[in-house]
Amino acid sequence: MDVKTVCVFCGSRPGARPEFLAAARELGEELVRRNLTLIYGGASVGLMGAVADAVLSAGGRAVGVLPFSLQQREIGHQGLHELHLVNSMHERKALMAKRSDAFVALPGGFGTFEELFEIITWGQLGLHAKPIGLLDVGGYFQPLITMVRRGVEDGFIPQAQERPFAVSASASELLDRLQAGPTMQVTEKWLRRTEET
Numbered sequence: 001m002d003v004k005t006v007c008v009f010c011g012s013r014p015g016a017r018p019e020f021l022a023a024a025r026e027l028g029e030e031l032v033r034r035n036l037t038l039i040y041g042g043a044s045v046g047l048m049g050a051v052a053d054a055v056l057s058a059g060g061r062a063v064g065v066l067p068f069s070l071q072q073r074e075i076g077h078q079g080l081h082e083l084h085l086v087n088s089m090h091e092r093k094a095l096m097a098k099r100s101d102a103f104v105a106l107p108g109g110f111g112t113f114e115e116l117f118e119i120i121t122w123g124q125l126g127l128h129a130k131p132i133g134l135l136d137v138g139g140y141f142q143p144l145i146t147m148v149r150r151g152v153e154d155g156f157i158p159q160a161q162e163r164p165f166a167v168s169a170s171a172s173e174l175l176d177r178l179q180a181g182p183t184m185q186v187t188e189k190w191l192r193r194t195e196e197t
């Protein structure tokens with residue numbers, strides 16, 4: 001599948017180190033260089049706002065999806081090409097997933113983890129075959145990768161799914177990998193493996 005839109009999951013906070021904001025901006029600029037549309041949570045704060053601002057300043061296209069209930073807390077971005085206001089978190093994630101051809105997680109908190117893991121589980125179930133990537137700024141995702149490895153070692157995650165995502169510290173290299181094709185194994189194999197165990 002040709003990647004035209006990229007969903008970015010990331011912190012609604014900027015994080016404690018300047019490299020996080022710098023990476024968010026670099027990702028935004030790289031999306032525009034590749035003529036890729038940003039799909040994201042619609043906030044103007046934290047890394048979320050930084051990615052969108054970078055896309056817009058570079059002349060790219062940005063689409064946000066924000067629940068009505070978070071409009072105040074995350075402050076809906078006013079400069080987007082499209083800002084969809086929805087009724088729930090579930091609607092938000094469903095619309096973001098539907099509009100996106102690939103997914104990138106930048107550093108973030110529980111919201112980012114939740115969005116990332118949900119999209120991995122949807123891939124595992126065969127609900128989509130879209131590539132997923134982690135922008136591993138300053139090694140932020142290394143403990144998460146270790147946790148997934150532990151899940152494999154202890155028999156909860158099939159070996160074939162040990163790396164359901166591409167990982168890179170460089171936005172450009174990560175997008176190269178996502179544009180090259182899916183990062184997860186096909187569903188049938190996963191289902192068969194679970195039936196065997």
Ligand code: AMP
Pocket residue numbers: 010011012013041043070074089090092093108109110111112113114115
């Ligand atoms: P965080 O990484 O915690 O700063 O959150 C990043 C984004 O994820 C924010 O826009 C949160 O509103 C969003 N988020 C948190 N939990 C959920 C959820 N269950 N479904 C959809 N979005 C969520």
